[in-house]
Amino acid sequence: MPQEAWIDALPQAVLLTRAGLVTRLNAAASRLWGVSQERANGRPVLEIVRRHTLETLVERGGELELEVSGRTLRCTATHHEDYGALIVEDVTEHRRREAELREATAVLSHEFRTPVAALRGVLEALEYDMPQDLAQNFVRQGLQETERLARLVEDLAVGFRPTRARTLPLAEAFARAERLLSSELSAKHTSLTFGQDYLVRADPDKLLQVLLNLIENALKYGPAGEPIHVRTAARGTWIEVSVLDSGPAIPDTETLFQAHTRGKTAHGQGSGMGLYIVRSIVHGWGGQAWAERNEEEGRNAFSFTLPGVAGLGQG
Template identity: 35%
Template sequence: MRLLRSTTSRLALAVSIAFLLSFILLGTGIYAAVSTLLERDAHEVVRTDAAGLRDLYRHAGYARLREELLGRIQTPDDPDMVYLLLDADGRVIAGTLAALPGWSASAHWLEFIDEESDDDPRVIAHQQLLDNGQYLVAGLRMRSEDGFLRLILHSALAALLAAAVMGAMVGRWTSRWVARRLGSLDRTAERVAAGEMDLRVHSDGSGDAFDRVALRFNGMLDRIQALLDAVRHATDHIAHDLRTPLSRLRTRLESMRDVPAIAGSPAALAELEAGLAETDGLLQSFSALLRLSRIEAQPATAGDASVVDLDRLIDDVVELYQPVAAQRGMRLRVLGEPLQVMGDPDQLFQVLVNLLDNALKYGPAGGTVTIAMAAAGEQAELSIRDEGPGIPEGDRQRVFDRFQRLQADRGQPGTGLGLSLVRAIVARHRGTIVLSDGDAGPDGNPGLCVTLHLPRRHPPAMD
């Protein structure tokens, strides 16, 4: 039943059934036409033969008719011809058969089975009443005709089997062709959803429904790309234009520390420091926003990217954050085998810094943060698990949006762009990022596990 839920499977089944029904209707029509033609020819042969015997009876009399019948019975020109001379009660006076099955005095045409023959052929016969009260019967055994019909039937059954196989093959080919045409669209949509906005569906120029869908899909992507570029450019201009006056404002605030009225007032100095901190936060947000826009504008990594040793990169990040973890009484644990990927080491380092910083920020004091590497086919799987409060399943996609922060995180420092930057870098490296529950902590928190999948680079073979 699951197979029939597939549109391509239903299409293949529909094509196969239509193919078989067409063949069955055609075969049935041919069989009926041939059968009718043979029946009509048999009736015509019997009718002509019976008419000749009747004319002989009228012109030469009963004795000559009887003599002719006996001659034909003893030395038949055609062994399939049947001749009978019956009395008024239907008993055989002379004839090819000893008895006539299902005889009726009122019937002109008879059809019966010749059980006296080895192969029990069907017989079509014409009956006519003579002037002396006897009945003259002339018939034809349908051996050849029925044999020909059986040959047609057997051939039709064999052809039906061949047609079933052919229909299944045609249906399968049709479904594969449709799946292949739709597969290109599906794969492109999947990669575009993963962040490769520069991809487009190939158009074969045929102008059919699939080609029109591909063109409309490409037009939609072009429109989306134009809107995204417009938003990105606007964001860049805003961030760039505001960063300069904010920098000047910070410089002026910094210079106000030396003003005697402020330097001599602890309260005024505290307010000044708070203003400087807010200004620094805004500058950090604008810097992160500009960096995010530059990364999103960069093309996906290609074969000329650098070889990155993930284990070395992780060691550098762990060394950087080891003092922070020790200060909070947390432990950093690294698991897995050395793996290599192709990409920008600085950007991948930024990914690990952002993820590890979040894990240490939200993990409980005394907890453990685990960084694990594993090979998953052609992918390198990198996961960072903590024992913190985690992220509800309904919010796991929303946290990747710019400036999105959960209600529980409002008091935490940060710009709200960290995970957006992580997703942009991972997408540029043709990878994926998934959020799930991590390691359950001692306080019952589900934890958070951030899993990255990046195209793996196999080490060169040794000679």
């Protein structure tokens, strides 16, 4: 009937019933269950939806979600006397966006935890009387952590603006990382050594974020006093950067890059998001990120690639 044409224009699948028998399917429902209106008319609900959970939902009313062939369907049913209606909506994209929001929240929690904790420690220490040179040292540490926080706040806008990629020498990013980590390096009596310089194409802040994450992991899990090496090499048009530490061998390195995953030897608090963040950033510029154990050297290598630029360090 022409006055019912509106129901076929709905994006949701709609099934109407009377006394447990189907009286109407709209176009979306016909596509969903692969049954025409003519064939469905007068048949039991179960013959059309082919799921006892949906049959029961139509009988009793209510709401549920189903996972069907990789899609998330929100099913809502109403029932009044002999009449019933089932509305099915594909909410896969909505659920994906919710998952991304939860992931972003976890990322922010992970990234802000370290500088906030460090600033708290600095402020608590400054409450006490101490020699002027020691107090100045705490102030310097606080300023370094404030710089990290400022960078993180700036990074919040990355998803809403074009990537700020530019050509830069790796040495520039290495120098920034070493400066920001100087207090942590001193506390662990550890030094950083860097490999050959190369020109690369990347967002400088994101490259720094990757380096800080990998070097901080090496500081956390490597033995105190052992230098941390950042090795570089050209791989065709890509530059490979590896952060090497002398910590214990890591089993199942691939799972470390999954969200909310920490290594079996991990200690202390942590969200397990650090390496997930690294891989996400590196994939953003088209590179790869991985971890492996070099048994000959007795070291763990956490590596990533980024686009190289013909010139410095390349023949």
